[in-house]
Amino acid sequence: MTALADILRRQIAAQGPITVAEYMAQCLLHPRHGYYITRDPLGQAGDFTTAPEISQMFGELLGLLIAQVWMDQGASARFALAELGPGRGTLMADILRATARVPGFHAGAELHLVEASPVLRAAQAQRVPGAVWHDTSDSLPEDCPLFVVANEFFDALPIRQFLRHPKGWVERVVGLEGDKLAFGLTPPAPLSGLDHQLDGTPEGSMVETCAPALPIIDAISTRIQRHGGFAIIIDYGDWGSTGDTLQAIWRQQKDHPLANPGEADLTAHVDFRALAEASPLAATPLTSQGALLAQLGIAQRAQVLAQGLTGAALESHLAAYRRLTDAAEMGQLFKALGLYPVGAPQPPGFGQVT
Numbered sequence: 001m002t003a004l005a006d007i008l009r010r011q012i013a014a015q016g017p018i019t020v021a022e023y024m025a026q027c028l029l030h031p032r033h034g035y036y037i038t039r040d041p042l043g044q045a046g047d048f049t050t051a052p053e054i055s056q057m058f059g060e061l062l063g064l065l066i067a068q069v070w071m072d073q074g075a076s077a078r079f080a081l082a083e084l085g086p087g088r089g090t091l092m093a094d095i096l097r098a099t100a101r102v103p104g105f106h107a108g109a110e111l112h113l114v115e116a117s118p119v120l121r122a123a124q125a126q127r128v129p130g131a132v133w134h135d136t137s138d139s140l141p142e143d144c145p146l147f148v149v150a151n152e153f154f155d156a157l158p159i160r161q162f163l164r165h166p167k168g169w170v171e172r173v174v175g176l177e178g179d180k181l182a183f184g185l186t187p188p189a190p191l192s193g194l195d196h197q198l199d200g201t202p203e204g205s206m207v208e209t210c211a212p213a214l215p216i217i218d219a220i221s222t223r224i225q226r227h228g229g230f231a232i233i234i235d236y237g238d239w240g241s242t243g244d245t246l247q248a249i250w251r252q253q254k255d256h257p258l259a260n261p262g263e264a265d266l267t268a269h270v271d272f273r274a275l276a277e278a279s280p281l282a283a284t285p286l287t288s289q290g291a292l293l294a295q296l297g298i299a300q301r302a303q304v305l306a307q308g309l310t311g312a313a314l315e316s317h318l319a320a321y322r323r324l325t326d327a328a329e330m331g332q333l334f335k336a337l338g339l340y341p342v343g344a345p346q347p348p349g350f351g352q353v354t
Protein backbone atom coordinates (compact mmCIF):
# COMPACT_ATOMS: atom_id res chain seq x y z
CA MET A 1 0.00 0.00 0.00
CA THR A 2 1.28 3.48 -0.80
CA ALA A 3 2.00 6.04 1.92
CA LEU A 4 -0.76 8.25 0.56
CA ALA A 5 -3.29 5.37 0.56
CA ASP A 6 -2.71 5.03 4.29
CA ILE A 7 -3.23 8.77 4.87
CA LEU A 8 -6.42 8.78 2.80
CA ARG A 9 -7.81 5.68 4.54
CA ARG A 10 -7.37 7.28 7.94
CA GLN A 11 -8.86 10.57 6.76
CA ILE A 12 -11.90 8.84 5.25
CA ALA A 13 -12.39 6.62 8.32
CA ALA A 14 -12.45 9.73 10.52
CA GLN A 15 -14.34 12.18 8.32
CA GLY A 16 -16.28 10.19 5.71
CA PRO A 17 -15.99 9.73 1.93
CA ILE A 18 -14.32 12.38 -0.26
CA THR A 19 -15.22 13.53 -3.77
CA VAL A 20 -13.30 12.21 -6.77
CA ALA A 21 -11.90 15.76 -7.13
CA GLU A 22 -10.51 15.74 -3.58
CA TYR A 23 -9.03 12.30 -4.20
CA MET A 24 -7.45 13.40 -7.49
CA ALA A 25 -6.05 16.60 -5.96
CA GLN A 26 -4.41 14.66 -3.11
CA CYS A 27 -3.01 12.01 -5.46
CA LEU A 28 -1.46 14.53 -7.85
CA LEU A 29 -0.42 17.40 -5.59
CA HIS A 30 -0.25 16.19 -1.94
CA PRO A 31 2.65 18.28 -0.53
CA ARG A 32 4.69 15.19 0.45
CA HIS A 33 3.33 12.26 -1.52
CA GLY A 34 1.70 13.84 -4.61
CA TYR A 35 2.49 12.24 -7.95
CA TYR A 36 3.74 15.46 -9.58
CA ILE A 37 5.41 16.74 -6.42
CA THR A 38 7.72 13.75 -6.03
CA ARG A 39 8.90 12.94 -9.56
CA ASP A 40 9.41 13.77 -13.22
CA PRO A 41 6.88 11.39 -14.80
CA LEU A 42 7.73 12.16 -18.42
CA GLY A 43 9.83 10.46 -21.06
CA GLN A 44 10.97 6.95 -21.92
CA ALA A 45 11.72 5.90 -18.35
CA GLY A 46 8.64 7.64 -16.92
CA ASP A 47 4.97 6.75 -16.80
CA PHE A 48 3.90 8.57 -19.92
CA THR A 49 5.20 10.69 -22.76
CA THR A 50 3.75 13.77 -24.41
CA ALA A 51 3.77 15.36 -27.86
CA PRO A 52 6.71 17.74 -27.20
CA GLU A 53 8.75 14.82 -25.82
CA ILE A 54 7.97 12.77 -28.95
CA SER A 55 9.22 15.31 -31.49
CA GLN A 56 10.62 18.83 -31.67
CA MET A 57 8.22 19.47 -34.57
CA PHE A 58 5.28 19.87 -32.18
CA GLY A 59 6.77 22.85 -30.34
CA GLU A 60 8.29 24.35 -33.47
CA LEU A 61 4.94 24.50 -35.26
CA LEU A 62 3.12 25.86 -32.20
CA GLY A 63 5.85 28.49 -31.84
CA LEU A 64 5.38 29.64 -35.42
CA LEU A 65 1.60 29.65 -34.93
CA ILE A 66 1.92 31.86 -31.83
CA ALA A 67 4.34 34.19 -33.63
CA GLN A 68 1.91 34.47 -36.56
CA VAL A 69 -0.97 35.40 -34.25
CA TRP A 70 1.29 37.92 -32.48
CA MET A 71 2.09 39.52 -35.86
CA ASP A 72 -1.57 39.44 -36.97
CA GLN A 73 -2.44 41.34 -33.80
CA GLY A 74 0.17 44.05 -34.38
CA ALA A 75 3.44 42.55 -33.06
CA SER A 76 3.36 44.36 -29.71
CA ALA A 77 6.78 45.38 -28.43
CA ARG A 78 6.22 43.74 -25.04
CA PHE A 79 4.10 40.69 -24.24
CA ALA A 80 3.90 37.70 -21.91
CA LEU A 81 4.60 34.26 -23.36
CA ALA A 82 3.25 31.77 -20.83
CA GLU A 83 2.88 28.04 -20.47
CA LEU A 84 0.61 26.16 -18.07
CA GLY A 85 2.09 22.88 -16.76
CA PRO A 86 5.31 22.99 -18.81
CA GLY A 87 6.56 19.50 -17.83
CA ARG A 88 10.27 19.37 -18.61
CA GLY A 89 10.27 22.72 -20.44
CA THR A 90 10.75 20.98 -23.78
CA LEU A 91 7.75 22.60 -25.49
CA MET A 92 8.75 26.14 -24.48
CA ALA A 93 12.37 25.50 -25.52
CA ASP A 94 11.18 24.33 -28.97
CA ILE A 95 8.84 27.32 -29.27
CA LEU A 96 11.75 29.66 -28.50
CA ARG A 97 14.14 27.97 -30.93
CA ALA A 98 11.60 28.10 -33.76
CA THR A 99 10.83 31.78 -33.19
CA ALA A 100 14.41 32.98 -32.74
CA ARG A 101 14.46 34.60 -36.18
CA VAL A 102 11.03 36.27 -35.98
CA PRO A 103 11.96 39.98 -35.77
CA GLY A 104 11.04 41.50 -32.41
CA PHE A 105 9.51 38.31 -30.95
CA HIS A 106 12.26 37.36 -28.52
CA ALA A 107 13.01 40.96 -27.66
CA GLY A 108 9.38 41.49 -26.62
CA ALA A 109 8.64 38.17 -24.92
CA GLU A 110 8.62 37.80 -21.13
CA LEU A 111 8.54 34.11 -20.20
CA HIS A 112 6.09 32.92 -17.54
CA LEU A 113 5.63 29.31 -16.41
CA VAL A 114 2.75 28.15 -14.21
CA GLU A 115 3.96 25.00 -12.46
CA ALA A 116 3.06 23.25 -9.21
CA SER A 117 5.87 20.70 -9.09
CA PRO A 118 9.28 21.61 -7.63
CA VAL A 119 10.90 18.68 -9.45
CA LEU A 120 9.58 19.85 -12.81
CA ARG A 121 10.41 23.51 -12.07
CA ALA A 122 14.03 22.45 -11.75
CA ALA A 123 13.89 20.66 -15.13
CA GLN A 124 12.22 23.71 -16.70
CA ALA A 125 14.89 26.07 -15.32
CA GLN A 126 17.52 24.19 -17.31
CA ARG A 127 15.71 24.44 -20.64
CA VAL A 128 14.01 27.83 -20.23
CA PRO A 129 16.45 30.21 -18.56
CA GLY A 130 15.08 33.59 -17.61
CA ALA A 131 11.51 32.49 -16.96
CA VAL A 132 9.36 33.65 -14.06
CA TRP A 133 7.45 30.90 -12.21
CA HIS A 134 3.90 31.08 -10.89
CA ASP A 135 1.86 28.82 -8.60
CA THR A 136 -1.37 29.74 -10.41
CA SER A 137 -2.54 31.72 -13.45
CA ASP A 138 -3.80 34.49 -11.18
CA SER A 139 -0.39 36.13 -10.94
CA LEU A 140 0.33 36.26 -14.70
CA PRO A 141 1.01 39.83 -15.95
CA GLU A 142 -2.07 41.99 -16.35
CA ASP A 143 -0.62 44.92 -18.28
CA CYS A 144 0.36 43.46 -21.67
CA PRO A 145 -0.83 40.96 -24.32
CA LEU A 146 -0.75 37.34 -23.16
CA PHE A 147 0.08 34.32 -25.33
CA VAL A 148 -0.54 31.03 -23.52
CA VAL A 149 0.03 27.41 -24.39
CA ALA A 150 -1.24 24.46 -22.35
CA ASN A 151 -0.48 20.92 -23.51
CA GLU A 152 -1.78 18.07 -21.35
CA PHE A 153 -2.38 20.47 -18.47
CA PHE A 154 -6.16 20.62 -18.14
CA ASP A 155 -6.43 16.79 -18.04
CA ALA A 156 -4.53 16.85 -14.73
CA LEU A 157 -7.06 19.12 -13.01
CA PRO A 158 -9.41 17.41 -10.54
CA ILE A 159 -12.88 16.45 -11.78
CA ARG A 160 -16.12 15.55 -9.99
CA GLN A 161 -18.30 12.78 -11.35
CA PHE A 162 -22.10 12.71 -11.26
CA LEU A 163 -24.46 9.92 -12.30
CA ARG A 164 -27.89 10.79 -13.70
CA HIS A 165 -30.53 9.40 -11.35
CA PRO A 166 -34.36 9.54 -11.55
CA LYS A 167 -34.29 11.95 -8.59
CA GLY A 168 -31.51 14.23 -9.89
CA TRP A 169 -27.87 13.27 -9.52
CA VAL A 170 -25.74 11.03 -7.33
CA GLU A 171 -22.08 11.86 -6.90
CA ARG A 172 -19.34 9.26 -7.14
CA VAL A 173 -17.17 9.45 -4.03
CA VAL A 174 -14.18 7.61 -2.60
CA GLY A 175 -14.93 5.77 0.64
CA LEU A 176 -13.85 2.57 2.35
CA GLU A 177 -14.87 -1.05 1.92
CA GLY A 178 -13.33 -2.80 4.90
CA ASP A 179 -9.93 -1.17 4.97
CA LYS A 180 -9.64 -0.65 1.19
CA LEU A 181 -10.41 2.47 -0.80
CA ALA A 182 -13.61 1.94 -2.81
CA PHE A 183 -15.96 4.00 -4.97
CA GLY A 184 -19.37 4.79 -3.51
CA LEU A 185 -22.35 7.01 -4.32
CA THR A 186 -24.01 9.82 -2.39
CA PRO A 187 -27.81 9.87 -1.98
CA PRO A 188 -29.60 11.47 -4.98
CA ALA A 189 -30.02 15.23 -4.93
CA PRO A 190 -30.89 17.99 -7.39
CA LEU A 191 -27.87 20.00 -8.52
CA SER A 192 -28.60 23.37 -10.03
CA GLY A 193 -25.21 23.61 -11.72
CA LEU A 194 -26.05 20.55 -13.82
CA ASP A 195 -29.69 21.43 -14.63
CA HIS A 196 -28.82 22.07 -18.27
CA GLN A 197 -27.50 18.50 -18.58
CA LEU A 198 -30.64 16.81 -17.17
CA ASP A 199 -32.49 16.36 -20.45
CA GLY A 200 -29.50 15.31 -22.54
CA THR A 201 -28.20 12.70 -20.08
CA PRO A 202 -29.83 9.25 -19.95
CA GLU A 203 -30.35 7.66 -16.52
CA GLY A 204 -27.22 5.93 -15.30
CA SER A 205 -24.89 8.03 -17.48
CA MET A 206 -22.03 9.97 -15.99
CA VAL A 207 -21.25 13.67 -16.31
CA GLU A 208 -17.90 15.12 -15.25
CA THR A 209 -17.24 18.69 -14.15
CA CYS A 210 -13.88 20.40 -13.68
CA ALA A 211 -14.31 23.37 -11.35
CA PRO A 212 -10.58 24.27 -11.08
CA ALA A 213 -10.45 24.93 -14.85
CA LEU A 214 -12.88 27.83 -14.58
CA PRO A 215 -10.78 30.38 -12.63
CA ILE A 216 -7.83 29.56 -14.93
CA ILE A 217 -9.90 30.23 -18.05
CA ASP A 218 -11.19 33.38 -16.39
CA ALA A 219 -7.70 34.65 -15.48
CA ILE A 220 -6.27 34.18 -18.97
CA SER A 221 -9.42 35.35 -20.79
CA THR A 222 -9.66 38.62 -18.86
CA ARG A 223 -6.07 39.47 -19.73
CA ILE A 224 -6.38 38.46 -23.40
CA GLN A 225 -9.64 40.34 -23.83
CA ARG A 226 -8.10 43.52 -22.36
CA HIS A 227 -4.68 43.64 -24.05
CA GLY A 228 -4.79 41.03 -26.80
CA GLY A 229 -3.13 37.66 -27.15
CA PHE A 230 -4.09 34.05 -27.69
CA ALA A 231 -4.48 30.82 -25.74
CA ILE A 232 -3.98 27.40 -27.28
CA ILE A 233 -5.16 24.40 -25.29
CA ILE A 234 -4.28 20.89 -26.46
CA ASP A 235 -5.43 17.76 -24.70
CA TYR A 236 -7.40 14.58 -25.05
CA GLY A 237 -11.07 15.22 -24.76
CA ASP A 238 -14.11 16.31 -26.67
CA TRP A 239 -16.83 18.88 -27.13
CA GLY A 240 -18.92 18.05 -24.05
CA SER A 241 -18.52 15.57 -21.23
CA THR A 242 -18.52 11.94 -22.37
CA GLY A 243 -19.01 9.65 -19.39
CA ASP A 244 -16.48 8.19 -16.98
CA THR A 245 -13.04 9.21 -18.27
CA LEU A 246 -11.04 9.03 -15.02
CA GLN A 247 -7.91 7.11 -15.91
CA ALA A 248 -4.84 5.92 -14.02
CA ILE A 249 -1.48 5.06 -15.57
CA TRP A 250 1.05 3.27 -13.40
CA ARG A 251 4.43 2.28 -14.82
CA GLN A 252 3.15 2.81 -18.38
CA GLN A 253 0.17 0.49 -17.81
CA LYS A 254 -3.51 1.24 -17.26
CA ASP A 255 -4.29 0.90 -13.57
CA HIS A 256 -7.37 1.05 -11.31
CA PRO A 257 -7.69 4.71 -10.22
CA LEU A 258 -7.80 3.72 -6.53
CA ALA A 259 -4.99 1.13 -6.62
CA ASN A 260 -1.86 3.29 -6.24
CA PRO A 261 -2.67 6.79 -4.97
CA GLY A 262 0.31 9.14 -5.33
CA GLU A 263 2.21 6.59 -7.43
CA ALA A 264 -0.05 6.45 -10.50
CA ASP A 265 -0.85 9.36 -12.83
CA LEU A 266 -4.53 10.31 -12.81
CA THR A 267 -6.19 12.19 -15.66
CA ALA A 268 -9.62 12.85 -17.13
CA HIS A 269 -10.69 13.90 -20.60
CA VAL A 270 -11.07 17.62 -21.10
CA ASP A 271 -14.53 19.02 -21.83
CA PHE A 272 -13.54 21.72 -24.34
CA ARG A 273 -17.10 22.96 -24.56
CA ALA A 274 -17.08 23.83 -20.85
CA LEU A 275 -13.81 25.74 -21.35
CA ALA A 276 -15.06 27.65 -24.42
CA GLU A 277 -18.35 28.51 -22.72
CA ALA A 278 -16.57 29.75 -19.59
CA SER A 279 -14.56 32.22 -21.68
CA PRO A 280 -15.78 35.56 -23.04
CA LEU A 281 -13.20 35.21 -25.84
CA ALA A 282 -13.83 34.02 -29.39
CA ALA A 283 -13.11 30.30 -29.81
CA THR A 284 -11.69 28.55 -32.85
CA PRO A 285 -13.42 25.38 -34.01
CA LEU A 286 -12.25 22.42 -31.92
CA THR A 287 -9.64 20.85 -34.20
CA SER A 288 -7.93 17.47 -33.97
CA GLN A 289 -4.19 17.56 -33.27
CA GLY A 290 -3.52 15.73 -36.55
CA ALA A 291 -5.49 18.29 -38.57
CA LEU A 292 -3.95 21.27 -36.78
CA LEU A 293 -0.39 20.03 -37.29
CA ALA A 294 -1.13 19.19 -40.94
CA GLN A 295 -2.48 22.68 -41.56
CA LEU A 296 0.54 24.21 -39.85
CA GLY A 297 2.81 22.33 -42.25
CA ILE A 298 4.12 19.33 -40.31
CA ALA A 299 4.53 17.21 -43.46
CA GLN A 300 6.91 19.76 -45.00
CA ARG A 301 8.81 20.22 -41.73
CA ALA A 302 9.13 16.43 -41.34
CA GLN A 303 10.57 16.18 -44.85
CA VAL A 304 13.18 18.87 -44.20
CA LEU A 305 14.29 17.16 -40.99
CA ALA A 306 14.33 13.75 -42.69
CA GLN A 307 16.90 14.94 -45.22
CA GLY A 308 19.61 15.01 -42.57
CA LEU A 309 18.81 11.55 -41.20
CA THR A 310 19.52 7.93 -42.09
CA GLY A 311 18.97 4.48 -40.60
CA ALA A 312 17.51 4.21 -37.11
CA ALA A 313 17.38 8.00 -36.62
CA LEU A 314 15.27 8.36 -39.78
CA GLU A 315 12.98 5.50 -38.71
CA SER A 316 12.42 7.04 -35.31
CA HIS A 317 11.76 10.49 -36.82
CA LEU A 318 9.12 9.02 -39.14
CA ALA A 319 7.59 7.04 -36.28
CA ALA A 320 7.36 10.26 -34.23
CA TYR A 321 5.66 12.04 -37.13
CA ARG A 322 3.09 9.23 -37.39
CA ARG A 323 2.56 9.16 -33.64
CA LEU A 324 1.72 12.87 -33.52
CA THR A 325 -0.55 12.91 -36.56
CA ASP A 326 -2.09 9.48 -37.32
CA ALA A 327 -5.76 9.09 -36.48
CA ALA A 328 -4.99 5.74 -34.85
CA GLU A 329 -2.38 7.33 -32.57
CA MET A 330 -2.53 10.87 -31.09
CA GLY A 331 -3.87 12.61 -34.21
CA GLN A 332 -7.54 12.10 -33.54
CA LEU A 333 -7.76 11.61 -29.76
CA PHE A 334 -6.01 14.89 -29.00
CA LYS A 335 -7.80 18.12 -29.81
CA ALA A 336 -6.80 21.77 -29.94
CA LEU A 337 -8.86 24.83 -29.05
CA GLY A 338 -7.75 28.42 -29.59
CA LEU A 339 -9.15 31.39 -27.65
CA TYR A 340 -8.57 34.92 -28.99
CA PRO A 341 -10.03 38.40 -28.56
CA VAL A 342 -13.45 39.02 -30.06
CA GLY A 343 -12.86 41.01 -33.25
CA ALA A 344 -9.23 39.88 -33.76
CA PRO A 345 -8.32 37.76 -36.82
CA GLN A 346 -8.93 34.02 -36.35
CA PRO A 347 -5.65 32.19 -35.69
CA PRO A 348 -4.52 30.05 -38.65
CA GLY A 349 -4.48 26.25 -38.61
CA PHE A 350 -7.84 25.56 -37.00
CA GLY A 351 -11.07 24.63 -38.61
CA GLN A 352 -11.16 21.00 -39.43
CA VAL A 353 -12.55 18.62 -36.85
CA THR A 354 -11.22 15.35 -38.23
Ligand code: SAH
Nearest residue numbers: 036050085086087114115116117151152156
Ligand atom coordinates in the same frame (compact mmCIF):
# COMPACT_ATOMS: atom_id res chain seq x y z
N1 SAH B 1 2.95 20.22 -20.89
C1 SAH B 1 3.96 19.22 -20.60
C2 SAH B 1 3.67 18.40 -19.34
C3 SAH B 1 2.33 17.76 -19.19
S1 SAH B 1 2.17 16.91 -17.62
C4 SAH B 1 4.16 18.33 -21.82
O1 SAH B 1 3.36 18.41 -22.74
O2 SAH B 1 5.12 17.55 -21.83
C5 SAH B 1 1.23 18.06 -16.65
C6 SAH B 1 2.00 19.27 -16.17
O3 SAH B 1 1.12 20.11 -15.41
C7 SAH B 1 3.17 18.98 -15.24
O4 SAH B 1 4.17 19.94 -15.47
C8 SAH B 1 2.52 19.14 -13.86
O5 SAH B 1 3.44 19.31 -12.83
C9 SAH B 1 1.65 20.35 -14.10
N2 SAH B 1 0.50 20.50 -13.20
C10 SAH B 1 -0.44 19.59 -12.91
N3 SAH B 1 -1.40 20.12 -12.12
C11 SAH B 1 -1.05 21.41 -11.92
C12 SAH B 1 -1.65 22.49 -11.20
N4 SAH B 1 -2.80 22.34 -10.54
N5 SAH B 1 -1.03 23.70 -11.22
C13 SAH B 1 0.13 23.86 -11.91
N6 SAH B 1 0.73 22.88 -12.60
C14 SAH B 1 0.16 21.67 -12.61
